[in-house]
Amino acid sequence: MRQQTALRLTLGLTRSIGFLELSNVELTQTLHEIASDNPWLMVQAARPAEFNSADAEDDGPSLISHILSQLPHLVPAPRDHAIAIALAEALDANGILTATTDAVARRTGVTRDRVNAVLDALRRIEPRGVFAHSLADCLGLQLAAVGALDAEMQSVLDRLDLLTQGGLEALAAETRLPLSRVASLVARLRELDPRPAARFSSQTSASRVADLTFTETTDGWQVALNPETTPRLSLATLGGSVPRGSRLSQERREANMLIAAIERRNKSMLDVGRVLAREQSGFLSDGVGSLRPLTKRAVALEIGLHESTVGRLVNAGSAATPHGTIPLTRFFSRAARRDPITDEPRFAAPAVGEMIARIVESESAEKPFSDTQIAERLSRHGITVSRRVVSNIRNRAGIDNRATRKRRR
Structure with a gap:
């Protein structure tokens, strides 16, 4: 005979882990479904004060809310939802895409091919014609x-x-x-609709899909849960006594566990946001060019969570910033190179990619710069990287090589 200790995933723990992989909008929908089967649960999604409910009824649903309602069917992978939101924010009042896929790729920190794949899925949305280029x-x-x-x-x-x-x-x-x-x-x-998105209301701003909001104050950048999307859970008051061991008693216990899980999830999201506000204050103020190298492991060690927990929160979350609503993954980046003396990470890859994009924009149409020439110009700004690193970062940023740029121009 042998005695041993084992860790078992309970139903409550499994559900708590699942909540980490949901954005505020998806979490609200999930909680409403759970509350429909549990009489103790009361779910309330905050509504901003400046938003008039009567206007919403008159004008109908907004385009962004319509897209969010179709998102689980069109783009099932949660990791691609931030890309879909960035594309939705680039739509004009008629539903035409006003940004290039290269620009969205640089903004979300993913490859152009991945943006194109998400865009192809979104173009199947009804009414047809939304997310068109022209x-x-x-x-x-x-x-x-x-x-x-x-x-x-x-x-x-x-x-x-x-x-x-x-x-x-x-x-x-x-x-x-x-x-x-x-x-x-x-x-x-002429029988077709040239403005497929005109039927939707423009009352709801795209920033309401953010999970966190970053605000600049005299004391620096402050972070908070977005009150416009964060659901609030409370325990309902049911008359009469609840017999021990009854179904109502079990449902009340499950409701309390659920409320505690949501509170832990929100606290963890805020803890991650506070680290981002401190470490990436330059990025929030000045843009991608000031992004610092930061990994999920470093954030996890600082706030006392497992790296996988931080990863789930970051992959599902987004934030309202001065640069628009962006996925939390944009705040993270590995270093393009390390300091040869201290071995400290230097030059975040997206920041180098932004500098490369500026260099490419300033080049001659007849004689585009090679990767070696770009590396030489980066060194003038104090960024010493090899030609191969320039090539890799350029490809990830969706910037074509020298021959393709010359042929296209």
């Missing part, structure tokens, strides 16, 4: 949804700008289609 792309998405986008229609969409410049005749000459055929295709386009 008016022609918007109309093309609507036609493709009903199987009406053929080669002739695509040729008309490709040169739709000629319609306002030279009329049907110029469009027919460019597409080499009969005038009557072009007229019928244009008539079909």
Whole structure:
């Protein structure tokens, strides 16, 4: 016989871990589902004071809330939700994307291919045409949804700008289609909706999807849970005594455990936010160029949590900053290189990527800089990295190589 100690995942612990992987918006939806089966639980999502509920009823749901409601179906992976939110924030009033995928990739700190994959998923949202790059792309998405986008229609969409410049005749000459055929295709386009997002209200700002808010004060940067998205749990008051061991007693115990789990989750989120406010104050004030190297392990050691716990909170969370609502993962970065003497991390990779982007913007269109030349210019700013490091950071930042930039220009 042998006596041993084992750690077992209880239902409550499993649920607490699951809460760490949810944003405030997703957490509110989950708590409402749980509360529907537990009479002791009362869930209240805060509503900002300046938001008039009567206006919301008159104007209907906002575009951002509509996108959030469809997000679990269109983009199932929670780690991609921050990218989807960044894309949603770049939409204009008509639902057209106003930012390039390269810009969104730099803002969210992911590759351009990953942004394009999330964008392709979002373009399936109803009404079709939202997340289009242009008016022609918007109309093309609507036609493709009903199987009406053929080669002739695509040729008309490709040169739709000629319609306002030279009329049907110029469009027919460019597409080499009969005038009557072009007229019928244009008539079909006029039946479509050029403003698919106009039906939604613009009352709710995109910043309401943030989990944390960073505010600059005289004492530095302060962090708080976003009151507009953080759900509040309380225990309902049910009349009469509750017999011990009854179903109501068990449900009350589960409700208390759930409230404690949410409080622990919120406290952990705030602890992470306070470290970020102190360590990345330069990033909050000046942007990516002032980002410092910071790892989740370092934050976990400081606040006394496991690295995986910090990882779950960071991967699901986002924050409202002076630079817009950004995922918490943007605050973390490994160093591009270490100090050869002290071995301390120096030069966060996104900060170097921002400097590379500025150098590329200033280069000659006829003679773009090579990676070696970019490394030389970085050294003038005190950033000494090798050509290979420049190449790796440039690729992660979504910046094309020298040959591609020259050919594109």
